[in-house]
Amino acid sequence: MPPGRRTLMAVFRAVQGLKRSMDREFEPMELTGQQAGLLMRCASGAGGLTFEGLAKGLGTDSAGVTRLADRLEAKGLLAREASAEDRRATQLVLTKAGNDLVPAVRRSFGRWRERALKGVSDDEQEQLVRLLERIHANTDAAADRGAS
Numbered sequence: 001m002p003p004g005r006r007t008l009m010a011v012f013r014a015v016q017g018l019k020r021s022m023d024r025e026f027e028p029m030e031l032t033g034q035q036a037g038l039l040m041r042c043a044s045g046a047g048g049l050t051f052e053g054l055a056k057g058l059g060t061d062s063a064g065v066t067r068l069a070d071r072l073e074a075k076g077l078l079a080r081e082a083s084a085e086d087r088r089a090t091q092l093v094l095t096k097a098g099n100d101l102v103p104a105v106r107r108s109f110g111r112w113r114e115r116a117l118k119g120v121s122d123d124e125q126e127q128l129v130r131l132l133e134r135i136h137a138n139t140d141a142a143a144d145r146g147a148s
């Protein structure tokens with residue numbers, strides 16, 4: 001198998017494995033990894049995050065954030081409120097139940113991260129970050145050029 005193909009297949013397998021293991025981590029809380037991620041973003045108090053900004057951070061689109069918010073709202077963990085700065089904009093806020101769940105979600109993310117990076121040194125992690133950021137820049141540049 002050509003090295004480039006093998007490299008990208010390994011990246012895809014790693015991403016799929018990370019997503020599966022994250023979803024398993026949050027199953028006992030009846031959450032997906034993305035739902036847990038949205039809860040943590042809302043808990044961070046990072047006011048002014050748009051649905052588009054949340055989408056980018058969660059690896060989805062604005063419609064995906066809407067679906068995630070709908071599910072968390074149905075579970076009583078999240079509420080939508082009009083933004084104080086712009087009444088036309090909607091802001092996501094945690095309910096009491098959502099706030100109460102944040103410490104457990106934070107611990108679960110920590111356990112998941114420790115398992116995922118077990119045996120990978122800090123130097124190896126830094127090297128991996130640099131390589132993945134380079135691949136990301138290449139794919140973004142290709143997308144901006146229309147994949148020419």
